[in-house]
Amino acid sequence: MPTDPSTHSSPSLRVDIDQRLGNFHLQVSLALPGQGVTGIFGTSGSGKTSLMRVIAGLETPDRGHVQLGERTLLDTRQRLVVPAHKRRIGVVFQEARLFPHYRVRGNLTYGMPDHAASRFDEIVALLGIAHLLERLPGTLSGGESRRVAIGRALLSDPRLLLMDEPLTGLDGARKQELLHFIARLARQVDIPIIYVSHDPDEIATIADHLVLMRSGRMEASAPLSHLLQRFDLTQALAGFDAASILEGHVISHDAHYQLTRVALGDGLELLLPGTQTTLGSTLRLRIHARDIAIALAPATGTSYRNQLPAHIEAIEMPAETPHTVELRLRLGAHRLRARLTRLAFDQLGLAEGQRITALIRSVAFTSLQ
Numbered sequence: 442m443p444t445d446p447s448t449h450s451s452p453s454l455r456v457d458i459d460q461r462l463g464n465f466h467l468q469v470s471l472a473l474p475g476q477g478v479t480g481i482f483g484t485s486g487s488g489k490t491s492l493m494r495v496i497a498g499l500e501t502p503d504r505g506h507v508q509l510g511e512r513t514l515l516d517t518r519q520r521l522v523v524p525a526h527k528r529r530i531g532v533v534f535q536e537a538r539l540f541p542h543y544r545v546r547g548n549l550t551y552g553m554p555d556h557a558a559s560r561f562d563e564i565v566a567l568l569g570i571a572h573l574l575e576r577l578p579g580t581l582s583g584g585e586s587r588r589v590a591i592g593r594a595l596l597s598d599p600r601l602l603l604m605d606e607p608l609t610g611l612d613g614a615r616k617q618e619l620l621h622f623i624a625r626l627a628r629q630v631d632i633p634i635i636y637v638s639h640d641p642d643e644i645a646t647i648a649d650h651l652v653l654m655r656s657g658r659m660e661a662s663a664p665l666s667h668l669l670q671r672f673d674l675t676q677a678l679a680g681f682d683a684a685s686i687l688e689g690h691v692i693s694h695d696a697h698y699q700l701t702r703v704a705l706g707d708g709l710e711l712l713l714p715g716t717q718t719t720l721g722s723t724l725r726l727r728i729h730a731r732d733i734a735i736a737l738a739p740a741t742g743t744s745y746r747n748q749l750p751a752h753i754e755a756i757e758m759p760a761e762t763p764h765t766v767e768l769r770l771r772l773g774a775h776r777l778r779a780r781l782t783r784l785a786f787d788q789l790g791l792a793e794g795q796r797i798t799a800l801i802r803s804v805a806f807t808s809l810q
């Protein structure tokens with residue numbers, strides 16, 4: 442489970458800025474974790490890129506303060522503006538923006554400080570671009586160019602990596618490959634990543650923490666799994682389709698039935714479609730509210746392979762869908778959303794605080810990482 446920013450030992454990013462861009466007013470105050478991936482999500486025009494540009498130092502706001510760890514990057518009151526190239530922030534935008542006349546090797550080493558040279562081979566291997574080193578950017582595919590751009594950003598020895606829609610324009614398979622790569626990278630390199638996207642699937646796969654932007658303001662900022670449980674954000678996060686994110690450890694694989702068993706902690710276990718994940722590793726799972734059923738007691742003679750003891754933490758009757766009821770269930774340290782018909786809710790006589798059994802079909806889980 443992602444932790445709160447204030448509990449991190451590594452540096453966190455603090456931003457408090459005010460900027461007018463024509464009729465648009467960007468006014469954001471937030472503190473982000475110093476590790477893992479923070480997703481920035483919001484509709485088109487909500488200010489995601491403008492915020493990235495201020496953090497990167499490509500734009501100076503009318504008023505504000507930006508601090509990365511102990512280092513102040515911007516303080517308009519003190520007239521302090523650290524230029525972009527001195528911020529130690531790696532930037533990967535939609536277009537790879539490689540230097541066309543430098544080979545891949547030259548692009549990677551451009552701006553690389555001497556002390557980062559020892560990481561060259563490691564990062565090239567991590568990105569799988571060793572065979573591309575002598576090629577010119579014009580000969581690379583979109584995915585290859587993007588990997589080189591990520592490599593260049595990493596080799597600049599950044600303290601923070603900003604990625605603004607880095608997968609735009611890539612086809613489905615390449616997109617998935619690079620997305621999983623970035624998720625692994627975040628764990629391996631221990632550099633916080635801020636990842637801008639308007640794609641809920643990308644955010645669900647990669648983000649630990651989520652910042653929700655709306656009309657130039659921050660609407661919410663919290664661990665992704667927490668925000669997805671908030672009934673008041675159902676509309677803003679509609680693209681996530683009332684899903685919950687769970688993380689657990691793989692404890693066994695059943696080769697015969699092709700199923701994987703995952704421990705959630707507190708003695709809770711799940712059975713889901715088989716994955717290739719190594720035993721002991723963390724698996725991130727998504728489950729939709731509509732795929733969870735409720736029983737008053739453990740049920741026999743059903744095809745549900747997952748029956749978990751839970752209690753009802755909160756109940757919401759959405760005005761826009763009067764035939765449904767949304768429940769937030771508590772299972773040990775985890776929370777799950779469940780959606781029932783109003784009829785089933787009334788007939789079972791459900792109430793807040795009630796102990797129930799959550800029934801979840803194994804096939805309903807999606808493994809995200």
Ligand SMILES: Nc1ncnc2c1ncn2[C@@H]1O[C@H](COP(=O)(O)OP(=O)(O)OP(=O)(O)O)[C@@H](O)[C@H]1O
Pocket residue numbers: 462463464465483484485486487488489490491492639
């Ligand atoms: N230099 C500028 N002058 C005037 N308006 C601007 C300027 N830069 C950005 N804007 C406006 O600010 C708003 C936010 O733009 P921004 O690019 O930050 O949004 P976004 O959330 O990244 O959108 P998208 O998802 O479409 O990329 C938009 O309405 C945009 O037109």
